[in-house]
Amino acid sequence: MKLRKVSAASAAVLALALTATACGGDDKDSGSSGGGDKKITIGIKFDQPGLGQKTPDGYAGFDVDVATYVAKKLGYTEDQIEWKESKSADRETMLQRGDVDFIAATYSITPKREEKVDFAGPYLLAHQDVLIRADEDKIKSPEDLNNAKLCSVTGSTSAQNVKDKLAPKANLQKYPTYSACLNGLQTGAIDALTTDDSILAGYASQSQFKGKFKLGGFKMTNENYGIGVKKGSDLKGKINDALEAMVSDGAWEKAVKDNFGPADYKNEPAPKIGDVKS
Structure with a gap:
């Protein structure tokens, strides 16, 4: 009888321990902002040197730097970013289908495109x-x-x-x-x-x-590069906050010089969020 009582008590302790362990595991998973399988999928160009290019060493360019900065502000580390090629003709469809979370790919903001997707930014005024x-x-x-x-x-x-x-x-x-x-x-x-x-x-x-x-420095048109998101996505506001932070802490200017400096590119100042030049 004594042996059976000890076994029952042990079983109860073991059950409690397993329950505590399971609860502890759940707390860890739900409380970790950057762990597990958390990923963000970002569309870029793969074939544009200085902006978005797939290289043997990874991905490089101004759009890549901007997208990486934004992703970090959203709570993702670099190894949690999944890069996806976004060709010009495919961008709206990719966002509408949910293939990507956002697109930074020399994506000019235009009224026609705004009928299908939303834009954060602009983050660069090109010509x-x-x-x-x-x-x-x-x-x-x-x-x-x-x-x-x-x-x-x-x-x-x-x-x-x-x-x-x-x-x-x-x-x-x-x-x-x-x-x-x-x-x-x-x-x-x-x-x-x-x-x-x-x-x-x-x-x-x-x-x-x-x-x-x-x-040549002719400035024949205005091209307002924005970050495309799915229509109605709450990411737009969060990305705008990240872009403002990138400008204020000097990371935007550094990215311009790192990627365009050798061509003596006379870039425009960082545009204000929502200021789309016609």
Whole structure:
């Protein structure tokens, strides 16, 4: 009888211990803000040097730096970020389907896009510009692009916009990629390449092109880069708070210099949240 009493008591103690252990495990999981399988999925470009690029060492660029900073402010460490390629034509669909939590991918804020998604920001004011050879002295304004060989990347409307509005005699040359345009610019096969100045600065900042090209500084359009989120998402306000913190603590300016500095990019000051330039 005595042995049976001890066994019953032991069983009761063991049951209590197991219950306490289970409760302790639940408390740890629910109270850990950065543990477990917590992840955030962020859309970026994978093929834009200086902005969003997949490299053998990971991911690099201004958009990557901005997105990483924002994610940290939202409570995620770098190893909890899952990067997903967001091509221009896929961005709205990716957000609507919930494939990503937010997108930072040279994503200009426009009324048409705002019908489908929400934007935090803007976090960078870019402009359509041209990239020319460093020793070029004849192209000093958009009008000087008349009769010049202007690179048009397949699928882009930038060069056609220049021809339609500023230089009707520009000779458009179609190339498959920006890299191909740069090679043509280097060899003299083309005279200028046009797209957003931030994108041009990113390409020109690559080590193999350092000192070979310069930006025209024409500021032909305003491109307000925002961070896209799903329509109605409460992330918009939280991301705006993070962007304001990034500017105030100097991290934004550092990211600009780190990614665009070699191209002598004359960036605009950090835009105010909600101030979208037309």
